Structure formats: structure tokens, C-alpha cells
Amino acid sequence: MLALVDVNNMYVSCERVFRPALLGRPVVVLSHNDGICIARSNEAKDLGVQMAQPWFQVRHLQRRAGLLALSANFELYGDMSNRMMTLAAAHAPRQEIYSIDECFLDFAGVRGDLSEQGRRLRAQVLQWTGLPTSVGFAATKTLAKLANHVAKTAERKPGIYARGLAQVCNFAELPAAALEAVLRATDVGAVWGIGRRTGARLHQGGVHSVFELMHADPVLLRRQFNVVLERTVRELRGEPCFGVDDAPAANQQIMCSRSFGEPVMDLARLTESVNAFASRVAQKLRSQRSVAGAVQVFLSTSPFRRQDRQHSPSVTLALRPPTADTRLLAAAATRALHGMFRPEHRYVKAGVVLVDLQPQAPGANEPDLFADDDTPQPVPRRDRTRLMIAVDALNQRFGRGAIDVASAARRSHRAPSVGAPGLRSPRCTTRLDEVIRVRA
């Protein structure tokens, strides 16, 4: 038996923990440049605010409906996520952290009342972190995701599902007729792995509810769609196709990109941004103890500005030998940028991607246990590595960007906020100088 534990409206819920005045009010959290909504409270959803909707399209709801907007505080969300994941992990033998706000728990071999266990988990996370969660139990990942969806929807929207399914929903203890009613009432688009495209095609083909999808022919679906949909349908029928992975492999690519908020035509400014991105991905690369065999840089004009000539080039440069050195990565990224930049275009986005990632060679970072004392070490390379270790340690201690390559932008890739919306909340769980002050 698997469970999926998911924080309701994660980012908004994190903000509400430290600002209870936000409870009950329509709230959204905005992306980096305050460009789009990346999280919505239930009240904001009820106002019709869509996921990833541009802020300028809903800004009028501030006055008309009291909508509140906050700038994202990812440091806070990451820390709250760690706390929630640690608590959840203690409730089952195995945990797969699937995203910042959800994890699968594998209860294989565990006896007893799992629904009760789920309610205890939920109560503990709520009391210890302040975060509200939903829990779905079922035999496969896809079904557990679906049970979780039902638990959430049953709490939020009356009338679709039975009230008793709210918060913790266990498909395994549902009578067959009740389960069928749930599956008939749920659109295929709610199924994990079925997005807008596939959902629309299924509807065209006459498959509307999850119940109908479960009774479609998997082999036929594979032929008409793809192998992913076949596996999804098998999972809906209770046949596990996706395993629980509690030891995720290192990333295969590492990216840093930003939208500028306003068009940029200045190569010097792009160079600063690209160097800042390179510095950031290099740091992420070292933290997973990898080296990159190639660096890719991309630029993009705005597809929303129809009147502009479009230009979205991308250049990949090989790194020989593979490296995790910020200066080498920044230099390569700069070369790539200069090779593709065209001064007549209005660029609104740029990014740096590290690909062809490989494990760091043994001994590059720490002494090789099995090496002879007189094994020759390539001195310049060791010096590079030690410099990078020092850079990472300084940034860890004094905050990101405390030390950087000179060519990197210092926040210059951040556009000014587009208006009223809130300041970022304090990083009160990770920064001593931002902790909440309580008056005596």
C-alpha cells in the first residue's frame, strides 16, 4: 500500500504559518519577477485565478475582491518542506520525495489501520509545522495520486465527492460501488500523467471519466498514444508500473534561467546575467558532486510580442576535460553567448544549462583512500577544486552571492517589481537576522 502526502497550496500555506492574518483571504504567490501566479489559496482559486496566470491579468482583483499578492520566498518554502518531509518519513518504512510539497510513502509490510496512520501523520504535520496536508492511499502511485486529489477536492468543493473522503482518502477501504462513483465523477484530466493535450484527445475519442479510461484497452492506447499512457492505465487498474524510488539519482541536467521583465539588447548586461547563471549552476553542480561535460546557453525573445522579430538561439560548448570550476564554466558560457548574440533583437530571457553530467573523479575533492602516498596529484587542478570549496563555504556562511566571479551580475538580471504586490516575507526559519520578533 502506498500513500501520497501533499501540502495544500504549499507556498501560500507557508506564508500563512507566519502571517495568520492571511488565513481566509484570497492570496497568490508570484514568480521571480512578479510576472505570474505560482501558488493560489483556495479563496484565490474561487476568484478564478489560474495556475501560471500573468499577474497583470488578475491585478484588478486586488481592489475588487481583496486579492493579496506576495513575492516568492523560496528559501522559506524549502526549509518548511524539509521539516514536513522529515516528519512524514517517520511514518513509513520508505519515502520518495517527489517534489517540494509532496512525497510517496511505501507501507509495504506494515499492518494496522493505515487510514488512522494517515490521520495521525496529518495532525502531526499540522501541529508541528502549521502546514495542512492531504493524504491518499492506494495500491499504485497513480491511484495514490488520484486518492489524494479526491481527498483535496472533497474538502474544498462540496457536492462532487462524499464529505467523508476529505483530508485522508483510502481507496482500499472504499466499497466497490463508492469507488466506482468516485471514478465516474472524476475527469481523465485529473489523472497523473495526463496533461492538456492527451486529455483533449481522450475526450475527442469519447473517454471522459477515469472510470472509462480504466476500461479502455491498454494495447490500443499504446498504439494510438504512447507507452506512458498504457502504463498509466495499468496503474489505474492496480498493476504497479512505477516503483517507489527512495534514493534518487543525481540530476542529469542543471539549469538556471530568468526572464528579464523588460527587453534587453545590451550584450554587456546579458554577459553579466549569463555569468551569474553560470555561477549558480556551477554551485549546484558541485553540491551534487558532479562535473559537466558541456555547457549550453540560450537566449529568447518574447513570443508574446508578435511585432518583434523572433530569435531564440542556443549554443552548446563541450568542456574538455569536464569541470565544475565556476571560472571555466562562466568563460565557456560567455563565449557561447557572444557567438549567438544579435544586437537587433529584444531578448527577454536567458539561461545556462549544464549537460553531460558525470560523477566527480575520485580524489578531485578529497584524498583518494587507496592511492599511494606518492601518487602524483595534478596540482593546478587540486588548487582549483580547493578554491571552489572555499567559495562554496563562504557563500554558505554569508549568503548566496557573497563571493562570485567579477563578471556576474549582482541582481541586475532582476527586473523591478511590476507594482503593488507584496514584498518577500522574512526568511524567518533560515536567517537569524530575519527571525520573527515577539513583543513581551
Added chain:
DNA sequence: TCTGGGGTCCTAGGACCC
């Protein structure tokens, strides 16, 4: 005027080989 930032997996098609 203003439209995110990460990731994953799968597939089709081309290059190349014998």
C-alpha cells in the same frame, strides 16, 4: 506595458555502420 523556472521521459528521424 506587463506572460516562470526548474526537471523527466519518450519518440521520430538522421547519420552511420556492415
Added chain:
DNA sequence: TCTGGGGTCCTAGGACCC
């Protein structure tokens, strides 16, 4: 008119997730 057959590897692009 008609233009092998089978295999591998790589890449770009699509679809999806949160």
C-alpha cells in the same frame, strides 16, 4: 517504374510534472 536490411547512437522536440 523499380532503389536491402538490420542495427546503433545521437539529437531535437514534444508532452508531462510541480
